Amino acid sequence: MLNVDVCIIGAGPAGITAAIDCTKMGSTVVLLDEQPSAGGQIYRSIKKTGHVLGEILGPDYLYGAKLVSEVESAGVQHIAEAKVWRVDEDKKVFWSCRGKAQQLQAKRIIIATGALERSFAFPGWTLPGVMMAGASQVLLKTSGLAPKQAVMVGTGPLLYLLAVQLIKTGNPPIAIVDTQAPKQYIQASRYWANAIKGRKYIYKGINLLLQIKKAGVKHYHRATDICADGVDKVESLSFTCAGKKVVLDAQTILSHIGVVPNVQLTRALELDHSWDPLQRCWRPTLDEHYNTSLSGVAVAGDNSGIGGALVAEYQGHLVACEALYSLDKITKDEWQKSTKSLKQQIKQELVIRPFLDALYTPPKQALTPVDKTIICRCEEVTAGDIRQYGRNSSYGINQIKSFSRCGMGPCQGRYCGQTAAEIIADEANIAVSKVGYFRIRYPIKPLKLGELASLTPIDKSFIQQYKDQGQ
């Protein structure tokens, strides 16, 4: 079996940075990632030389070229198209690459699995043609595809960034149906001091909104009762705005209400998690150096709590520092000096978050959708189904999962777990943090029997041993 000092899971800004630092300082490193090239979703498809649509995607995206070029020049052992499906407490890591399973033994593990878009479950969101805004951005980065006359729905910085990128491609969305409620400005104003300190993000945001306005994109505000309709694919989006019902023809609907940490692996490892009331999500419980509740396992990037690409990079440096110190590759002085300044940089960069989190909270409709809304896309479980079980407060979330099959499909609750918890909390009138979360079990990605069998070479198999013994 392959033995390494550090195994890093996820090749976004956090994972890349940690891998570069650890490799440069003489540790043996394996960087595992599902996608064909390094960069994560934020720097998806970026090359050393940039991107053919660099001007459209913008300078914050092109910045990533530096990171992917360093991964190559530092000689990081990067295994692409690797789906990690199990990590054991003794730091064995299992993954599959093109149908063949493999494993390694690491001394340290860095989990940098990034974020997932928060589900915006509204009636009709399962129809073909309704996608997440992030999906549209991936299509632009990977294949240069832009939707014609998309309708965008939801709220949050990514929605506005994508709108501007689409405008620049010459395919502006026909409308933005904004779910942001006026009270969110009041709530966010509590964090005005943070906004002033993090004003570079405010300027960026205002600039995006101005460009949307200048392009003449219809911007509906305070939309409620969002619903997509169609037979075999989406045909329209309806909503209520200023007391009136509006119906828009739509072949492509892009939804977005923020991102949440991807805790699938840290949950499967049964690490401690804490509820973040402001970001309204679970995140792994970490010490000040991003170590988890399991010794030798650290977390960096958006899966430690949403902070964005730059924060992820600093966190990548920080967890690399921890790993290198524990492996005796750097001295205590070097460790102290580096971690101190990195923690400071992370703190500075995170200062804007409370303001943004309060400004772009998910709309009520997404937290407690109407009964007919499908919550679990895989098993087609509705909000009404969950509500029915949620009324009986003696049921825990994992019992409700078993009764309803919510979260038992191939996505393993990635896109329904949070919504189910919110509905149960609302129905039983308890805090979401008390509801808890689905118990996540291995393998965390569907695994074919043949893939599992491929872990054992044929000459080492039980059958072969029996044959050798002449039985």
Added chain:
Amino acid sequence: MKVDSNFVRVNSQAHDASSEVQFYWEERPVTARQGDTIAAALLATGVVHTRDTAVSGASRGPFCMMGSCFECRVEVDGELNVQSCMRVIEPGISVKRQRS
């Protein structure tokens, strides 16, 4: 096949015939760009409905495009449950709507 897609190629000028790849969707030949994932190629040719659910037979299509939601599963050369957003097109493959 007539292309009537809800998506357009932004960088069409940077494209020549050598970067085209042929494959089959529901036994009809279609053209994709080299490097496209199956999901991207299908969306570019106007296919949004790529799967019928096992529970109710409802139609579904690509949703997250990053390998997390499993909505875009298709049948590729007889292999079921292939995530079309995670597999790059290879010349001549036969892709079908997943119906089970």
